[in-house]
Amino acid sequence: MTREFKFTGDQQQSQVTSIPEISSPMPRPPIVPYTPEASLADDNTVFNQTEKGKKETIGGLPGKEFTSPTDIPAGIKTEASQEWKPLLEGVLKRRGFYTNAIEEIRTSVPFPDIILIPTKSQLKTTFFRGFMNELVPDKDSAVYGTEVSSGVHENPFGPETLEGAKNRKKNAEEKALSGKTGDEELDKKLNQMRKEGKPVGYIGAFENGMVAGRTDTEGNIYLDLKKTEYDPNEEHFDIAYAIIHFPPYAPIIAVSPPEEAVRFDPRDADASAATGFNITAGQLMKERLAQEGVSVDKQNWHGYTVQKEITAGLRPESDAGFDRFEQLAGVLFDAFYQLAQQIKEASE
Numbered sequence: 001m002t003r004e005f006k007f008t009g010d011q012q013q014s015q016v017t018s019i020p021e022i023s024s025p026m027p028r029p030p031i032v033p034y035t036p037e038a039s040l041a042d043d044n045t046v047f048n049q050t051e052k053g054k055k056e057t058i059g060g061l062p063g064k065e066f067t068s069p070t071d072i073p074a075g076i077k078t079e080a081s082q083e084w085k086p087l088l089e090g091v092l093k094r095r096g097f098y099t100n101a102i103e104e105i106r107t108s109v110p111f112p113d114i115i116l117i118p119t120k121s122q123l124k125t126t127f128f129r130g131f132m133n134e135l136v137p138d139k140d141s142a143v144y145g146t147e148v149s150s151g152v153h154e155n156p157f158g159p160e161t162l163e164g165a166k167n168r169k170k171n172a173e174e175k176a177l178s179g180k181t182g183d184e185e186l187d188k189k190l191n192q193m194r195k196e197g198k199p200v201g202y203i204g205a206f207e208n209g210m211v212a213g214r215t216d217t218e219g220n221i222y223l224d225l226k227k228t229e230y231d232p233n234e235e236h237f238d239i240a241y242a243i244i245h246f247p248p249y250a251p252i253i254a255v256s257p258p259e260e261a262v263r264f265d266p267r268d269a270d271a272s273a274a275t276g277f278n279i280t281a282g283q284l285m286k287e288r289l290a291q292e293g294v295s296v297d298k299q300n301w302h303g304y305t306v307q308k309e310i311t312a313g314l315r316p317e318s319d320a321g322f323d324r325f326e327q328l329a330g331v332l333f334d335a336f337y338q339l340a341q342q343i344k345e346a347s348e
Helices: 051-059 088-095 099-108 122-135 160-178 184-195 266-274 281-290 302-311 324-347
Strands: 002-008 016-020 114-117 142-145 201-215 221-224 235-245 252-255
Touching: 088 099, 088 122, 088 324, 099 122, 099 324, 114 122, 114 160, 114 184, 122 142, 122 201, 122 324, 160 201, 160 235, 160 252, 201 324, 221 235, 235 266, 235 324, 252 324, 266 281, 302 324
Parallel strands: 002 221, 114 142, 114 201
Antiparallel strands: 002 016, 201 221, 201 235, 235 252
16 A cells, blocks of 8 residues: 655646555654755755655665664653653654664754754744754754744745745844844854854744645645645645754755645634634634634644544544644654755765
């Protein structure tokens, strides 16, 4: 049995990956990190792994197969649950990666002393610090947040999601270079790093947005990342982008694969569109469900929707527990892995 995942919406032939199912305690088809066609990227942006990298991933990287993240500490504690949620266990199993994939990141990527993320959101900064604690537990990179504008709607639609991520990266870099992040302590550290010739790392964004798509009779998901007009007769999904820029290496852009897209309830997608996407579908979903006595997090409604779809037979049981944190962790992991591949190829 194979499952196919496609991006559409480009004039060029869409990229298609067909991968066989695997047998494991959490049966999933391995997912190859991939993104829309390179036409969406800037000239200096490395948009994806090379063909060589993709073949290596599909065929299975050499080394011991990943079975349990016993060497990875727990990842994130939210104020709502006060419980630690490991992030990378599901990410690695879902992708069918082997242990040396994470080792490549840990040994190849030169993590800078400071990583600047373009948000002051406690949810996102806590998430990213937890993610880093799992990904590179022996690194001491200090994570700082700075508030910047995305320049797009509150609930980005279609290409706006990538545009917003690029804007956040650009604005965060400009703040850092000007020494005007709004954090006096951080500005002093950034100025000192510049004097010493040390690079600052930027996480341009881990940005969510809505895209049009469809599901075929076998459950394969097709996403149109370029569509700009909302059509209420189509399905709509939440996806995530991540941008990583660790100079002197070129920026990396990754997007969550279709299998990790989460379907919007059409009532909430339509309602957000009716506001001109100035109110998020998550906020409107929270308000709608509150009238039914159901409580959901407007920023992490994904787990609720995924569980409903599992119950309805629309998603496999192995998706249990999948939420926005794991979606974001997945796209960040893909971006870091692509960066490791870029560094590895540059040294060959």
